[in-house]
Amino acid sequence: xxxxxxxxxxxxxxxxxxxxxxxxxxxxxxxxxxxxxxxxxxxxxxxxxxxxxxxxxxxxxxxxxxxxxxxxxxxxxxxxxxxxxxxxxxxxxxxxxxxxxxxxx
Amino acid sequence: xxxxxxxxxxxxxxxxxxxxxxxxxxxxxxxxxxxxxxxxxxxxxxxxxxxxxxxxxxxxxxxxxxxxxxxxxxxxxxxxxxxxxxxxxxxxxxxxxxxxxxxxxxxxxxxxxxxxxxxxxxxxxxxxxxxxxxxxxxxxxxxxxxxxxxxxxxxxxxxxxxxxxxxxxxxxxxxxxxxxxxxxxxxxxxxxxxxxxxxxxxxxxxxxxxxxxxxxxxxxxxxxxxxxxxxxxxxxxxxxxxxxxxxxxxxxxxxxxxxxxxxxxxxxxxxxxxxxxxxxxxxxxxxxxxxxxxxxxxxxxxxxxxxxxxxxxxxxxxxxxxxxxxxxxxxxxxxxxxxxxxxxxxxxxxxxxxxxxxxxxxxxxxxxxxxxxxxxxxxxxxxxxxxxxxxxxxxxxxxxxxxxxxxxxxxxxxxxxxxxxxxxxxxxxxxxxxxxxxxxxxxxxxxxxxxxxxxxxxxxxxxxxxxxxxxxxxxxxxxxxxxxxxxxxxxxxxxxxxxxxxxxxxxxxxxxxxxxxxxxxxxxxxxxxxxxxxxxxxxxxxxxxxxxxxxxxxx
Numbered sequence: 001x002x003x004x005x006x007x008x009x010x011x012x013x014x015x016x017x018x019x020x021x022x023x024x025x026x027x028x029x030x031x032x033x034x035x036x037x038x039x040x041x042x043x044x045x046x047x048x049x050x051x052x053x054x055x056x057x058x059x060x061x062x063x064x065x066x067x068x069x070x071x072x073x074x075x076x077x078x079x080x081x082x083x084x085x086x087x088x089x090x091x092x093x094x095x096x097x098x099x100x101x102x103x104x105x
Numbered sequence: 106x107x108x109x110x111x112x113x114x115x116x117x118x119x120x121x122x123x124x125x126x127x128x129x130x131x132x133x134x135x136x137x138x139x140x141x142x143x144x145x146x147x148x149x150x151x152x153x154x155x156x157x158x159x160x161x162x163x164x165x166x167x168x169x170x171x172x173x174x175x176x177x178x179x180x181x182x183x184x185x186x187x188x189x190x191x192x193x194x195x196x197x198x199x200x201x202x203x204x205x206x207x208x209x210x211x212x213x214x215x216x217x218x219x220x221x222x223x224x225x226x227x228x229x230x231x232x233x234x235x236x237x238x239x240x241x242x243x244x245x246x247x248x249x250x251x252x253x254x255x256x257x258x259x260x261x262x263x264x265x266x267x268x269x270x271x272x273x274x275x276x277x278x279x280x281x282x283x284x285x286x287x288x289x290x291x292x293x294x295x296x297x298x299x300x301x302x303x304x305x306x307x308x309x310x311x312x313x314x315x316x317x318x319x320x321x322x323x324x325x326x327x328x329x330x331x332x333x334x335x336x337x338x339x340x341x342x343x344x345x346x347x348x349x350x351x352x353x354x355x356x357x358x359x360x361x362x363x364x365x366x367x368x369x370x371x372x373x374x375x376x377x378x379x380x381x382x383x384x385x386x387x388x389x390x391x392x393x394x395x396x397x398x399x400x401x402x403x404x405x406x407x408x409x410x411x412x413x414x415x416x417x418x419x420x421x422x423x424x425x426x427x428x429x430x431x432x433x434x435x436x437x438x439x440x441x442x443x444x445x446x447x448x449x450x451x452x453x454x455x456x457x458x459x460x461x462x463x464x465x466x467x468x469x470x471x472x473x474x475x476x477x478x479x480x481x482x483x484x485x486x487x488x489x490x491x492x493x494x495x496x497x498x499x500x501x502x503x504x505x506x507x508x509x510x511x512x513x514x515x516x517x518x519x520x521x522x523x524x525x526x527x528x529x530x531x532x533x534x535x536x537x538x539x540x541x542x543x544x545x546x547x548x549x550x551x552x553x554x555x556x557x558x559x560x561x562x563x564x565x566x567x568x569x570x571x572x573x574x575x576x577x578x579x580x581x582x583x584x585x586x587x588x589x590x591x592x593x594x595x596x597x598x599x600x601x602x603x604x605x606x607x608x609x610x611x612x613x614x615x616x617x618x619x620x621x622x623x624x625x626x627x628x629x630x631x632x633x634x635x636x637x638x639x640x641x642x643x644x645x646x647x648x649x650x651x652x653x654x655x656x657x658x659x660x
Contacts, residue, residue: 015649048356068206078220079223
């Protein structure tokens with residue numbers, strides 16, 4: 001890529017919009033999974049009894065089972081949320097940037 | 106406290122590697138005919154695919170990336186195939202069988218790295234790279250030192266992982282098929298060389314896809330059979346299981362008791378996954394960033410689903426295999442008491458397959474376990490061979506002037522050499538304690554490969570000097586701390602107390618790498634450093650937009 005081309009793409013408002021929106025979104029989702037996972041790990045380390053509490057008085061199933069399954073589902077759901085927005089909004093912006101870059105060539 | 110750490114260590118090392126809990130000495134079993142027939146069908150089918158793939162593998166790009174022609178869905182399945190090794194299938198279901206809830210904790214650790222790979226790594230990797238992750242790490246840095254370091258990290262990870270897989274496969278096959286250990290190891294090595302040398306990435310990908318499909322189908326059948334037994338009620342499954350093994354299995358046990366080990370293990374699993382060369386390489390097999398992101402979505406779904414199945418399978422084994430006289434190891438019971446099962450706890454899923462589906466289904470699951478090993482070692486060997494041919498031969502030795510055909514030839518020779526090393530190491534390590542091997546592979550991937558890759562994509566001020574010194578520091582720290590840690594220093598070398606008290610060094614070695622890279626980059630005032638920082642903008646534009654990225658080749 002030539003230097004002028006890099007500069008012109010960098011100054012393209014679509015590029016700035018794409019980068020700022022996508023970075024914010026990606027880092028927010030990263031923070032979400034990290035917070036959920038490390039809360040789970042620290043809860044296990046400092047208060048293992050919490051997740052071992054039965055769901056109701058006469059139940060065998062403990063709180064930990066739905067929580068554990070929920071983390072797996074949550075991880076998958078986050079990837080779905082990211083892919084959905086990236087496939088529509090981010091790809092549309094990327095296409096605009098590419099079209100403009102071609103025009104300027 | 107120490108006792109709890111030891112329990113944690115014992116459990117997790119048993120987990121990381123199936124053969125570890127299968128036990129040092131495995132008795133050869135009688136020939137398992139349905140298993141052998143199904144295995145021969147799998148081998149015949151995959152060799153057919155290799156023949157088909159060989160005719161389509163003409164250029165280096167075909168060999169390394171299947172021409173970039175794999176779809177997101179196919180690649181997601183293949184990634185899942187790479188990740189769901191025999192160790193995780195047998196090991197995690199075995200851990201659930203043994204400890205109940207702790208098995209679920211472990212699976213979650215293996216899964217949470219995937220969303221992070223999607224959000225931060227996958228698309229940029231696809232946009233910047235060609236064949237290996239070193240392409241990305243060395244994009245704007247000096248080729249020689251960065252490629253050499255990245256290739257060392259890749260080759261070390263691949264060989265360690267291969268040793269673990271080969272020893273595990275030898276013992277597993279010995280147990281399941283009644284083949285002699287050496288013959289089993291040689292068979293795995295030779296088949297893997299055939300797939301990779303002739304069929305390259307295209308054959309390897311389809312072997313992964315087929316194996317993932319078979320494994321998911323088999324595990325689904327087992328989980329459904331277990332649930333049908335309990336009228337699809339989890340409470341009655343759990344209630345019967347706790348009658349057999351006690352109420353403790355429903356709560357967290359000793360797996361995560363010490364916060365430093367817990368966080369260190371979490372970091373090793375998350376960043377290690379994002380630094381495994383055979384996983385990273387899979388992102389170059391798809392056409393563009395969009396397919397790369399779809400691959401992770403599908404892969405995360407398959408892997409998460411698989412872990413939920415292994416949890417049900419483990420509980421099913423508690424109900425149907427535990428205390429069942431058919432699977433009881435009488436000889437071991439006479440010595441140790443209790444209710445040991447044949448082949449050890451990691452065989453729980455295999456015995457369950459017999460309990461729910463008889464000899465035929467046991468044969469199917471055994472063949473799937475063998476297929477799983479073959480698929481994983483093929484992916485690993487291809488990644489190792491690419492590091493040798495693309496990073497060391499073409500970029501370091503030939504300074505980027507090698508032609509594609511020569512490079513592919515080197516890659517094939519490297520595959521054969523790696524295959525032979527894997528066979529020899531597999532035989533040499535048969536009766537060695539290799540519990541540290543997979544942990545070390547993850548630690549190196551997390552401490553050397555991942556920090557360089559990550560910072561090269563996101564941090565403008567990274568320089569060659571910072572990456573080389575910091576990356577080496579991470580590699581060195583990881584290796585040293587594993588040697589001085591409890592597994593090697595105490596269990597293998599026989600010292601009384603470990604110099605470094607934790608089994609997982611990642612918290613310390615990853616920090617060392619990041620701090621080292623940061624410090625030696627910001628204090629680098631050379632002219633080349635200024636050029637490297639200057640070159641970031643062009644790299645950033647390409648990584649974000651895909652303009653100038655490697656496309657799919659037309660077929």
